[in-house]
Amino acid sequence: MIHSPQPWIEVNRVEDRHFEGNLENWRAMEEAVKAGKVRAIGVSNFLIEDVNNILENGTIKPAVNQIGVNIGNTPEELIKYCQSKDIIIEAYSPLAHGRLFDNETLKKYAKKYQVSVAQLMLRYDCQLGCVVLPKTDILDEMKENRQLDFEISDEDMKKLKQLKF
């Protein structure tokens, strides 16, 4: 994957999206696919304009766009746009690094569904159609993070999408 369309130090600070540089990078990755060295290539932290730069000028579509998605931070337009182009959204930091586990609103929703806040957050991203990438080193937490066989109602999904943290 291209980790970011901009050098990390420029993110949210500089307007230049480096379209040419990203295309050059993408073409090199396309060559790796064509040479049979890799099966799939993707991008990360790409906004719609960055994705379009690749779609319009590349020959291989990104398999994924890996972006931050969690309750409180739902870039819905970008998610829907990528999904409409058959680009899988991989949701990183789906647990917001753990900083929302004590959030009273989320605790209320978690209680309603009789799950942990972590499970609520992971299920939310699943219902947005994302591939979800939580991180933990703890086996019990890994097991908990796989137990997502409940469904958040459409009404609650709508409310959760409005939250901004």
Ligand SMILES: NC(=O)c1ccc[n+]([C@@H]2O[C@H](COP(=O)([O-])OP(=O)(O)OC[C@H]3O[C@@H](n4cnc5c(N)ncnc54)[C@H](OP(=O)(O)O)[C@@H]3O)[C@@H](O)[C@H]2O)c1
């Ligand atoms: N492409 C990018 O630019 C980008 C940017 C950021 C992250 N990522 C990737 O996204 C993945 C996850 O993101 P992240 O690590 O930033 O954040 P995250 O998955 O949102 O949060 C990780 C934190 O949640 C805790 N946690 C996990 N499951 C839990 C549970 N069931 N109960 C309580 N605490 C739990 C972990 O604690 P413990 O460690 O103590 O278990 C850890 O502190 C990583 O693989 C990372 O590489 C990609």
